[in-house]
């Protein structure tokens with residue numbers, strides 16, 4: 323199959339189970355979700371109408387609680403206004419009945435009109451009060467809705483930031499995150515629907531009360547009229563929600579493609595490699611798959627509505643025939659029949675509104691359920707709060723037979739770390755070296771408490787790290803990882819974000835920048851410290867990878883933590899900057915700071931107090947630079963080091979006659 327964009331849409335797609343060609347080519351398989359996030363989700367979709375009706379009050383109650391938290395005054399205002407509106411409708415109907423009674427009575431027309439005036443005044447007053455109540459409700463709802471959405475969004479984000487890293491990386495949890503984010507907007511809309519439901523309920527109760535008084539048979543007939551529409555609306559919303567669940571990841575992948583095309587960081591590659599038309603073609607192809615699903619939903623909804631309309635017509639006919647029968651048999655007077663027609667029309671209208679609103683409420687409730695489910699799941703997977711205090715000035719961190727596997731299957735079935743036992747003495751430079759994928763980053767993530775060992779123990783002065791207060795543990799670390807975050811914020815914040823639990827201190831920001839050699843970088847920016855480091859925003863500025871790395875180092879320094887983890891700190895730095903960084907690391911250690919250094923430049927670990935060498939997730943060698951290179955004479959470290967050294971000396975000997983030998987700086991770097 324050609325992989326050009328043009329063919330992305332032309333290829334006839336197989337069924338959704340196999341995934342479209344775009345899904346298979348770009349994402350390795352179908353993105354449609356079949357089995358449900360867990361059994362609860364499935365159970366919810368398979369709920370009977372009755373069970374669903376029973377669950378609705380609980381969901382409404384949770385939204386009302388949210389509204390109460392968001393703005394209780396607005397909630398009161400909306401509730402009272404809706405009830406008042408319903409009451410005015412009921413009184414209005416009774417007043418209309420009186421007007422008809424007076425007008426259709428016997429006697430001169432002037433007298434009859436005169437007799438109807440008080441009731442007419444009631445009709446006018448109730449209409450006016452009803453209109454005022456409606457506008458008060460609209461104003462209150464408008465105030466309440468955004469606040470409810472904000473409270474729900476905060477609830478969502480609060481839970482998310484407290485879960486274990488492992489949960490964030492888990493595909494199933496991520497899918498729940500995807501769908502639950504609609505719960506906040508769902509809560510907002512639920513407020514509107516709740517309000518409408520209260521209004522429709524009171525209006526319906528008014529009409530139903532009047533109808534029951536006029537004749538008891540009219541009420542069941544009214545209910546019969548609205549039954550088909552309720553069924554149709556409910557069926558359609560369930561189908562829509564089920565489809566939403568199935569297509570959530572597909573939709574995210576489609577958004578990913580379109581977003582990639584407008585982001586600044588991939589923009590150069592998209593242009594030079596001409597990836598744009600390719601991605602656009604697959605975006606179109608993925609969109610066409612979801613459009614086909616939308617068409618299927620629309621067809622199914624149209625069919626259901628058609629059946630419902632036919633049944634409603636039939637029920638309406640039965641109702642009016644019954645009314646005619648009552649009139650013909652003299653059971654009901656003409657004036658009463660007039661009111662009955664009005665009450666039936668008004669009752670049917672409010673019942674239809676009620677059903678539609680309850681249905682919309684149900685649909686939104688499904689999304690709010692996702693949010694609730696996320697909260698439950700996030701609570702289960704939250705980082706534990708509390709624990710034993712971390713030793714104030716620990717002397718030794720020890721890994722005892724630590725094994726760790728990432729969730730899911732690893733391709734070769736081996737853990738990322740197996741049976742690792744090693745020491746990290748405090749106040750020293752400890753280097754972790756090893757080939758790509760040997761487990762160095764995993765080890766420091768375990769050390770920092772981001773993951774928990776599957777087997778074995780990490781001990782701080784003998785104390786099991788699993789029992790220690792995690793928040794306190796995190797506070798002991800500063801980290802410059804390979805993929806440290808480039809915050810799309812100002813230069814100042816990019817450093818100060820290293821320590822947000824204290825007020826920002828300009829002098830410390832300056833000092834951290836000086837330390838990491840980032841002062842010159844900032845001076846060269848158009849607005850200095852206030853320069854926004856994100857292209858695409860007003861005044862946004864772009865800096866180079868090495869300049870970012872200096873800011874990252876400054877951030878870690880600003881954090882001022884007991885243990886500094888530097889994972890490939892100099893990969894993007896020039897030779898001079900690299901030398902400076904290693905010199906600073908050395909100074910830090912002299913000042914008593916613990917530095918955990920991960921690097922592939924083996925000459926740079928010459929000064930480390932202890933070097934641990936990892937291979938395939940196992941600890942293979944430990945010792946000082948001298949011990950590892952001299953004794954034993956053959957080892958992994960020595961081999962790797964020799965390989966790098968040879969490469970360097972080969973480069974030297976390859977220099978052209980008369981040309982200077984490679985930069986002094988590079989030589990020094992090797993000597994470090």
Ligand SMILES: Nc1ncnc2c1ncn2[C@@H]1O[C@H](COP(=O)(O)OP(=O)(O)OP(=O)(O)O)[C@@H](O)[C@H]1O
Pocket residue numbers: 491728729738756757758759760761762763764765
């Ligand atoms: N988040 C993750 N989820 C699943 N597997 C992972 C994850 N991170 C790393 N791995 C796997 O764990 C193993 C060790 O990875 P790790 O990143 O610790 O190696 P490393 O020594 O730091 O490598 P490098 O020198 O390339 O940075 C690798 O096989 C990798 O594929």
